[in-house]
Amino acid sequence: MGGWLEGKSLADKIKQDVREEVALHQRTRHQVPGLMGILVGDNRSSQIYLKSKEKACQSVGIASQILTYPGDLEPRALKAEIEELNGRDDVDGILVQLPLPSHLDAHEIICAISPAKDVDGIHPFSLGNLMANQDGPKPCTPLGIIELLKFSGVPMQGRDAVVIGRSLIVGKPVAAMLTNENATVSVCHSKTKDLADIAGRADILVAAMGKPAFVRAEFVKPGATVIDVGINRVSDKDLVRELFGDDEKRRRDLEERGYTVVGDVDPRAAERAGLMTPVPGGVGLLTVAVLMKNTLDAFKRRRGIA
Numbered sequence: 001m002g003g004w005l006e007g008k009s010l011a012d013k014i015k016q017d018v019r020e021e022v023a024l025h026q027r028t029r030h031q032v033p034g035l036m037g038i039l040v041g042d043n044r045s046s047q048i049y050l051k052s053k054e055k056a057c058q059s060v061g062i063a064s065q066i067l068t069y070p071g072d073l074e075p076r077a078l079k080a081e082i083e084e085l086n087g088r089d090d091v092d093g094i095l096v097q098l099p100l101p102s103h104l105d106a107h108e109i110i111c112a113i114s115p116a117k118d119v120d121g122i123h124p125f126s127l128g129n130l131m132a133n134q135d136g137p138k139p140c141t142p143l144g145i146i147e148l149l150k151f152s153g154v155p156m157q158g159r160d161a162v163v164i165g166r167s168l169i170v171g172k173p174v175a176a177m178l179t180n181e182n183a184t185v186s187v188c189h190s191k192t193k194d195l196a197d198i199a200g201r202a203d204i205l206v207a208a209m210g211k212p213a214f215v216r217a218e219f220v221k222p223g224a225t226v227i228d229v230g231i232n233r234v235s236d237k238d239l240v241r242e243l244f245g246d247d248e249k250r251r252r253d254l255e256e257r258g259y260t261v262v263g264d265v266d267p268r269a270a271e272r273a274g275l276m277t278p279v280p281g282g283v284g285l286l287t288v289a290v291l292m293k294n295t296l297d298a299f300k301r302r303r304g305i306a
Helices: 008-029 044-060 075-086 106-111 124-131 140-151 171-180 195-199 237-244 248-257 267-271 283-303
Strands: 034-040 063-069 093-096 160-164 184-188 204-207 225-228 232-234 260-262
Touching (some): 008 044, 008 283, 093 283, 140 225, 171 184, 184 195
16 A cells, blocks of 8 residues: 655664764864673674674764673673773763673663663663653664654654554653654553554554564554564564565575564555555664664763753
């Protein structure tokens, strides 16, 4: 019915704006923003994510470094490392890559980060400001979603929005942001009754529950805008064939990598949607771009730069 709501154009614009402003501060102040990534353990996906963020930093002129620690690092030791970074003037952002090993409490570790350096926007102080609709860092993926809707001219005020998923990283923050944009928001989850019926009323549907192709076409109101946050590795050849038919790229993914990436929305739902974000190529690109902007904003806030 509609088309794909791709994230590349907006992500490129955000990064270009950051690149130009970082270059300006380097010329005039002889300073650039600094971002520290923290990786505990040897989670391969986390390593890849942090490397992509480090590469993005390099592309816009932000100083970055990944600090790696063994998987059995004690909570007290990790918090001491974070406290040392809190005190460094050349560090504007601290990013703890999740998930952490099971013996580490993510909430406890995030709380150790100075709110001024919380570029992920998930410190309780930052989330409190979000709920109060105040200025401050906001979670990267939700902010990317809101910016994409604005950039694409999708109205939010007065529209019915449904968010499937209630995580602190995506579901709850994006629901708050949509509310702040004057949408009428419902948050659904695994215990929601008649989920397809509720989702089917949405003008804006955000899927963020981490289940491949969970949102089927019947969940989608004809003409709705669908935001697919999911990034799931699927290796089942029959399922991939069911979702994508004889798509050559997906077949090659299975042969070369043993999996292909599938969102939380069945790609065939695009036939009912007015606009829908692709996976890959949608929200994921914006998450990294917004992290760059959050780091620049933290740099400016800490130095009182308007």
